[in-house]
Amino acid sequence: xxxxxxxxxxxxxxxNAIQENLVNRGSNILFMIGKVLxxxxxxxxxxxxxxxxSSFAGYTSAQMIVFFLTYQFIDLIxxxxxxxxxxxxxxxxxxxxxxxxxxxxxxxxxxxTGKPDINDAIFMIPSLAVSFYIFNNLDISVTWLSLVWYLxxxxxxxxxxxxxxxxxxxxxxxxxxxEGIIWIYRDLSSMGRFPIGMYMQPLRFVLFxxxxxxxxxxxxxxxxxxxxxxxxxxxxILVGVGSLIASLKFWNWALKKYSGVGS
Amino acid sequence: MITIKVSNLKKYFKVYKKxxxxxxSIKSLWKRSYETxxxxxxxSFEIAEGEIVGFIGQNGAGKTTTLKMLSGLLYPTxxxxxxxxxxxxxxxxxxxxxxxxxxxxxxxxxxxxxxxxSFHLNKAIYEIPDKIFDETLAKLSxxxxxxxxxxxxxxxLSLGQRMKCEIIAALLHNPKVLFLDEPTIxxxxxxxxxxxxxxxxxxxxxxxxxxxxxHYMGDVKELCERVIIIDKGHKVYDGKLADxxxxxxxxxxxxxxxxxxxxKNDLEQFGTVKSFKNNQATLIVPRKEATKIASxxxxxxxxxxxxxxxxxxxxxxxxIFGAKxxx
Amino acid sequence: MSLTVWTVIFTSNNSAxxxxxxSMITYIFLVAFLQSMIIxxxxxxxxxxxxxGEISNYLLKPINLFGLFAIQEIxxxxxxxxxxxxxxxxxxxxxxxxxxxxxxxxxxxxxxWSFGGLILNFIITLLFGSLGFWSPQVWGPKFLFFMILDxxxxxxxxxxxxxxxxxxxxxxxxxxxxxxxxxxxxxxRLNSQDILKHTVILVFWIFILGTITxxxxxxxxxxxxxxxx
Numbered sequence: 001x002x003x004x005x006x007x008x009x010x011x012x013x014x015x016n017a018i019q020e021n022l023v024n025r026g027s028n029i030l031f032m033i034g035k036v037l038x039x040x041x042x043x044x045x046x047x048x049x050x051x052x053x054s055s056f057a058g059y060t061s062a063q064m065i066v067f068f069l070t071y072q073f074i075d076l077i078x079x080x081x082x083x084x085x086x087x088x089x090x091x092x093x094x095x096x097x098x099x100x101x102x103x104x105x106x107x108x109x110x111x112x113t114g115k116p117d118i119n120d121a122i123f124m125i126p127s128l129a130v131s132f133y134i135f136n137n138l139d140i141s142v143t144w145l146s147l148v149w150y151l152x153x154x155x156x157x158x159x160x161x162x163x164x165x166x167x168x169x170x171x172x173x174x175x176x177x178x179e180g181i182i183w184i185y186r187d188l189s190s191m192g193r194f195p196i197g198m199y200m201q202p203l204r205f206v207l208f209x210x211x212x213x214x215x216x217x218x219x220x221x222x223x224x225x226x227x228x229x230x231x232x233x234x235x236x237i238l239v240g241v242g243s244l245i246a247s248l249k250f251w252n253w254a255l256k257k258y259s260g261v262g263s
Numbered sequence: 264m265i266t267i268k269v270s271n272l273k274k275y276f277k278v279y280k281k282x283x284x285x286x287x288s289i290k291s292l293w294k295r296s297y298e299t300x301x302x303x304x305x306x307s308f309e310i311a312e313g314e315i316v317g318f319i320g321q322n323g324a325g326k327t328t329t330l331k332m333l334s335g336l337l338y339p340t341x342x343x344x345x346x347x348x349x350x351x352x353x354x355x356x357x358x359x360x361x362x363x364x365x366x367x368x369x370x371x372x373x374x375x376x377x378x379x380x381s382f383h384l385n386k387a388i389y390e391i392p393d394k395i396f397d398e399t400l401a402k403l404s405x406x407x408x409x410x411x412x413x414x415x416x417x418x419x420l421s422l423g424q425r426m427k428c429e430i431i432a433a434l435l436h437n438p439k440v441l442f443l444d445e446p447t448i449x450x451x452x453x454x455x456x457x458x459x460x461x462x463x464x465x466x467x468x469x470x471x472x473x474x475x476x477x478h479y480m481g482d483v484k485e486l487c488e489r490v491i492i493i494d495k496g497h498k499v500y501d502g503k504l505a506d507x508x509x510x511x512x513x514x515x516x517x518x519x520x521x522x523x524x525x526x527k528n529d530l531e532q533f534g535t536v537k538s539f540k541n542n543q544a545t546l547i548v549p550r551k552e553a554t555k556i557a558s559x560x561x562x563x564x565x566x567x568x569x570x571x572x573x574x575x576x577x578x579x580x581x582x583i584f585g586a587k588x589x590x
Numbered sequence: 591m592s593l594t595v596w597t598v599i600f601t602s603n604n605s606a607x608x609x610x611x612x613s614m615i616t617y618i619f620l621v622a623f624l625q626s627m628i629i630x631x632x633x634x635x636x637x638x639x640x641x642x643g644e645i646s647n648y649l650l651k652p653i654n655l656f657g658l659f660a661i662q663e664i665x666x667x668x669x670x671x672x673x674x675x676x677x678x679x680x681x682x683x684x685x686x687x688x689x690x691x692x693x694x695x696x697x698x699x700x701x702x703w704s705f706g707g708l709i710l711n712f713i714i715t716l717l718f719g720s721l722g723f724w725s726p727q728v729w730g731p732k733f734l735f736f737m738i739l740d741x742x743x744x745x746x747x748x749x750x751x752x753x754x755x756x757x758x759x760x761x762x763x764x765x766x767x768x769x770x771x772x773x774x775x776x777x778x779r780l781n782s783q784d785i786l787k788h789t790v791i792l793v794f795w796i797f798i799l800g801t802i803t804x805x806x807x808x809x810x811x812x813x814x815x816x817x818x819x
Contacts, residue, residue, distance in 0.1 A: 045747055
């Protein structure tokens, strides 16, 4: 029964986001073009590299492209669903978050999913199509089993990205200022376009265990490609589930610390 | 029936104090001094079902803090609050479906969309059945006269229209308890009046219990029989608005119209002369001696007209806060 | 992104796309330098400041608006320079990279071109900012601009690795003059004919866009004041 309510509320978030997009259609079309440009330039760049450089620290250039596409997919999913994270600290500052807290619906749900990004949802379609096309034409071999594990691990990756978003939201409650953190996170996560194992220590450790971008993108891809994963699947899932639990605990703690803006 | 019960409520904030200047900032890196601000300090009261109670106090007196604790936004440092037999801090959905908090300066409507879209969101959040939603919306928008602006982008509405929509959004689920924090702030006189009338109607029709804070004495005077005055976190008064004057006013105002001209000096022996012009004078006299002084004046001068008035309530309250001793 | 890609590429290869490891490292440092000297701007929020009416406060004061913007911009750049210096020091100590320096004449010209790029970016930013006179929707165009800039100013990769066709199109826009040509000059990859050509084009863009921006602002200010925000 409650689940249905949550679904209904989420539907309205999405529906209203679409309407907002239509209201500001001029801007949004430009956003769209910007995204398409970025994606196509990245692909062009990637293929240029593929044609010039044959191997990267033990990976073939075809494999590199799979890492990139996985990154692109997971990143896009989090943008579509959790876009609200970007503006949340502002809502805390302006007191809208106070209003969320008085409503009979989980404030975390509202903060996290309240503003889905419709542009990215639309962009998802061509981007997925292109990704599949490229993937099919790459010189790699994939078994059904590895594909199943890939899907499981990508789902696990989505848990991690949820946890990271919850972490940012919690920091938003505590400090009402997350722009800097979001930028750092975006920078770090963009390192996930390449297999994390290529980076130097201690960066590598950070990207596997502190901000587990590696668990999110690198390991699923390694499993898909039949490369020996940097860490076992067990550890990966442990990190995924563990980070989600930890972030929820942190959120609850932050909520307790939250003292309201002004008196 | 008691709807809201607050006993010995306290909220202390720890505020970190920085010494001025750059050196102060650098010093604060290793040594920070904290100061405890007692935003609400040992406040108790009870509010019965259907009452409208006004919270009066200066900025930072602790009004909003109290409302936030009653809404479950803030966890009290000490003391107990019960609203509709719930502990607000638990933030149980069953409780949240029965109350609403409206903050005058805050906006919870979707800026780029018509207000009706925000209403639909609240409908989903509060699980309001279609039929009841339609009825309530029709009723509220009729009383507030906003039927034709519900489909206009919120950003294009005037402040008053927006506030009306804001209030509708808060009332769609028919809350039994309503906290209004500065609902009329920034509105023009006509709009203030409309909102006041509406709050009165809502209270009568739905039997809702309402707490209202406001800077405008007008709001409080018109809506609230009972007021609670909070100053620096303490409750200093709790009772009928009219009784404040009996309790706190030390003076009364005598207005005179004199037959023939006298000097200002002649009057000064009786009390403080506040104005003196064209045989018209206002005097401020101690409350207890007002009648005695009046008869003295009547004996001594030829008086055409004499009035004994109470000091305006705003002035009394200002005096309670110790801002200015003018009377 | 750029740093990560190139470190990855050059861990297993000594040269790629006609860039040696050293010149690529120099390239990356120059991009970072020009990024904070030319492209980063304190005026990115200009359009929304205009639309919200914040700027009208300045109009009441006896100051030249563009002069004020320029001063803000210079202050911002000085701040950037400070951070950049600290950052580079840190990177130098860790990676001990070899930076190839050009001779003094080229270096001076590089500084002049960089200054030209700075002015060009200032003008373009003002041009984008002027959108705020008429519309609140300023983030769309700005986002698109940033996206284009990322790829056409040479921020993420050198433009000369692209197919010739694409390069030709990009050179029709002012964007390569916001970093890429300066870097090419620094790396001594231009002949004297190229240098002359690019100088003329840079001046041309500053002139054309400057005139357009000036016209638009005059028009914008008029409509701004008549709305009376």
